[in-house]
Amino acid sequence: MTLYPDQGDLEVESPSIALPEPAGLASRLRALTPARVGLSRAGESIATQELLDFQLAHALARDAVHAALQPASLISNLLDLAGQGAVPEFGTPLLLHSAARDRTTYLQRPDLGRLLALESRERLKQLRRDSSFDLALIIVDGLAALAVERHTVPLLKALLPALSQSSPPLRMAPLCVVEQGRVAIGDEIAHELAASLVVVLIGERPGLSSPDSLGAYITWRPRPGQTTDAARNCISNIRLGGLAYDEAASRLLYYIQEGTRRQLTGVGLKDPDALQLSIDREMRLES
Amino acid sequence: MDFGHTIRGIRHTFPHLAGLMASATPFRSGDALAGIAAKSAEERVAAQYVLADLPLKVFLNDLLIPYETDEVTRLIVDTHDSDSFAPIASLTVGEFRDWLLSDSATSDRLVALAPGLTPEMVAAVSKVMRIQDLIKVASRIRVVTRFRTTVGLPGRLSTRLQPNHPTDDAAGIAASLLDGLLLGSGDAVIGINPVSDSPATVTRLLRMIEAVRERYGIPAQSCVLAHITTQLAAIEQGAPLDLLFQSIAGSEAANSSFGVNLGLLKEGHEAAQTLNRGGTCADGTMGKNLMYFETGQGSALSANAHRGVNGAKIDQQTLEARAYAVARHFSPMLVNTVVGFIGPEYLYDGKQITRAALEDHFCGKLLGLPMGCDICYTNHAEADQDDMDSILTLLGAAGVNYIMGVPGADDIMLNYQSTSFHDALYIRSLLRLQPAPEFEAWMRCDGIARLRSDAAKGIDALDSLVERRLPG
Numbered sequence: 001m002t003l004y005p006d007q008g009d010l011e012v013e014s015p016s017i018a019l020p021e022p023a024g025l026a027s028r029l030r031a032l033t034p035a036r037v038g039l040s041r042a043g044e045s046i047a048t049q050e051l052l053d054f055q056l057a058h059a060l061a062r063d064a065v066h067a068a069l070q071p072a073s074l075i076s077n078l079l080d081l082a083g084q085g086a087v088p089e090f091g092t093p094l095l096l097h098s099a100a101r102d103r104t105t106y107l108q109r110p111d112l113g114r115l116l117a118l119e120s121r122e123r124l125k126q127l128r129r130d131s132s133f134d135l136a137l138i139i140v141d142g143l144a145a146l147a148v149e150r151h152t153v154p155l156l157k158a159l160l161p162a163l164s165q166s167s168p169p170l171r172m173a174p175l176c177v178v179e180q181g182r183v184a185i186g187d188e189i190a191h192e193l194a195a196s197l198v199v200v201l202i203g204e205r206p207g208l209s210s211p212d213s214l215g216a217y218i219t220w221r222p223r224p225g226q227t228t229d230a231a232r233n234c235i236s237n238i239r240l241g242g243l244a245y246d247e248a249a250s251r252l253l254y255y256i257q258e259g260t261r262r263q264l265t266g267v268g269l270k271d272p273d274a275l276q277l278s279i280d281r282e283m284r285l286e287s
Numbered sequence: 288m289d290f291g292h293t294i295r296g297i298r299h300t301f302p303h304l305a306g307l308m309a310s311a312t313p314f315r316s317g318d319a320l321a322g323i324a325a326k327s328a329e330e331r332v333a334a335q336y337v338l339a340d341l342p343l344k345v346f347l348n349d350l351l352i353p354y355e356t357d358e359v360t361r362l363i364v365d366t367h368d369s370d371s372f373a374p375i376a377s378l379t380v381g382e383f384r385d386w387l388l389s390d391s392a393t394s395d396r397l398v399a400l401a402p403g404l405t406p407e408m409v410a411a412v413s414k415v416m417r418i419q420d421l422i423k424v425a426s427r428i429r430v431v432t433r434f435r436t437t438v439g440l441p442g443r444l445s446t447r448l449q450p451n452h453p454t455d456d457a458a459g460i461a462a463s464l465l466d467g468l469l470l471g472s473g474d475a476v477i478g479i480n481p482v483s484d485s486p487a488t489v490t491r492l493l494r495m496i497e498a499v500r501e502r503y504g505i506p507a508q509s510c511v512l513a514h515i516t517t518q519l520a521a522i523e524q525g526a527p528l529d530l531l532f533q534s535i536a537g538s539e540a541a542n543s544s545f546g547v548n549l550g551l552l553k554e555g556h557e558a559a560q561t562l563n564r565g566g567t568c569a570d571g572t573m574g575k576n577l578m579y580f581e582t583g584q585g586s587a588l589s590a591n592a593h594r595g596v597n598g599a600k601i602d603q604q605t606l607e608a609r610a611y612a613v614a615r616h617f618s619p620m621l622v623n624t625v626v627g628f629i630g631p632e633y634l635y636d637g638k639q640i641t642r643a644a645l646e647d648h649f650c651g652k653l654l655g656l657p658m659g660c661d662i663c664y665t666n667h668a669e670a671d672q673d674d675m676d677s678i679l680t681l682l683g684a685a686g687v688n689y690i691m692g693v694p695g696a697d698d699i700m701l702n703y704q705s706t707s708f709h710d711a712l713y714i715r716s717l718l719r720l721q722p723a724p725e726f727e728a729w730m731r732c733d734g735i736a737r738l739r740s741d742a743a744k745g746i747d748a749l750d751s752l753v754e755r756r757l758p759g
Contacts, residue, residue: 021469022739022742022743022744023743025742025743029462029463029465029466030462032458032459032461032462033452033456033458033459033460033462033463033694033699034453034459034699035450035451035452035459035462035463035466035694035695035697035699036694036695036696036697036707037462037463037466037694037695038466039694039695039709041709044709044712044713044716045709045712045713046695046707046709050695054672054695054696054697055672057697058666058671058672058704061666062666064666065666065667107631107632107667108316108320108631108632108635109320109632110320110589110630110632111320143667204702205630205665205666205667205702205703206666206667206702207666207697207698207699207701207702207703208666208697208699208702208704209697209699210453210699210702213702225591228543228544228590228591229544229545229590230543230544230545230546236482237453237454237482237700241453242453242454243453243454243482266546267514267516267546270484270485270486270517270520271483271484271485271488
């Protein structure tokens, strides 16, 4: 069998691509999206400037993956937030560590990133009281410590006042900050704290255009080692230029309230459509 | 059953088939994470010797995941066609490799063989094949599918235009869409990964693509890659849904972690078929392939759903091949392995991602699937754009059905790097490949000329493309 039967017809060019782009199109497209649209070309390939811009973005993202969380300043900012009133009582933030010793281990052993280090587990066990909690908020460095440092406090600033108006009052577990953690580490923590709903705020994989994107995962009654992703809801891309704090907080509030009311999260709990509409611009064609 | 091989006086033994398959797999971090990678390079080759001597028939009886507890195994066993298997029924895995590379393995024979092959056989033979073997055999297999375009023909390479946006913003998506269309992207599918997994978002985005498609007469199909239940809800709301998407994996437990099972996929397939939205393709037939599946090595392990008989762990490449058994049951339009998306704990670096991409493409094609590949990596993997260029060139030579077209190779929503519109132009030009015939015709005539001319007018190109509806 001939692999490429069209090979004999060497005169056939790819259609249309050789034409120059319409004048001014690139800048118009770029005004509408942070995506790499309207790139200058060298032949059919991208021009040198575009190539180097990409390499730089990749270099920044690579560096972001390996940056370490600065927990002291984060906890201090969280305490400031608690002092500003109109937020539910969340106690003194706890600093916990996963079983992944360092970044290199973390990157290759996600299983260790889902488990608490022995000392952290002991600490939680000692802390446990007779009472249970409605909600555990857990802040995890994930793959982008920068995202956690930049967006957690502003997001909580938008979320906590709304939570404080819950009736009956929401019983919040002590806030936890986790180093070298993955999403599922929240399952073990919530279980140890006897919290029925867990919200994990975690640094997402750095992208080229977004080295600091925060994600939020909401899980009802997580069971350590058993809960799967289908049982979680996720809010992604919380950052400047992505999902705004107020909008992210509204969605989080929806999931916290609906998840608690219906006693489930995940595939069975759909996105809040009404909230969705408020941020999306509707478009249609000319008839 | 016990498997063993002696090398220079040292006996290497493997307690069961799952362990043998894992040990014979070229090294990758995911198998090491699962604790099933060969303990030494020598042990790996010993396993490959044993595997090469194993009759293919063994895989029909020695099941890796029990029939009783796994519906994917039941699907594989119950749909196995022994007539198609007959020509190779007496071969060992090693002899099968030799046959695949021989002149006897013509395109027609390879296609006819597919229903007689199980994923485990295909995975096994791939483990004793080098990259050039994987390329050579796959390049002989053409799997052609149709909806409004014909994808997979010889001399063609298609692209999925992937105009994602971090807030599902319509204007932002339209900008990437226009950029891609003008660069000849989108003949496999125009597919958006939405941020919001809601029926309203799916409906809104599908209507938007539909409007552009109709205005410019674009021969293409659309898809919004939400969960299948969300897309089904969108169908009920009247969404113009072309391709129905779902991520799938190779064990019942892993599929369950995705919130799907075979029954749900069947229900979805039937619902989408009733919409009857396929078009008349270049050969005059109506396009009827409408499922779109994505897979990737490591998904079962990441869901802790990678165990088989007596709890034995199955290697990630074999589980990936099993996902293809799920896919082929639904005669899909498109299947692609999102090879480097899952991260370095499963495929650590460019070398591992490259090997996996070629394995997945080979296994999928041999099982009769219209394989594409999302040639990609994340920023925490030891890989870069040079690695993607290499994979792209290798897959182009292997005859991949389609690749992704992402603006500048940078997906600003999913935070990973894939292939760009320009990368597709490179490989088409290098290997003298054309887009799907319907799309090529569109690019040579009126439709794209109107799109280009609208874009060239002094007015905002997008205002001519779409008219915004004011809020309220």
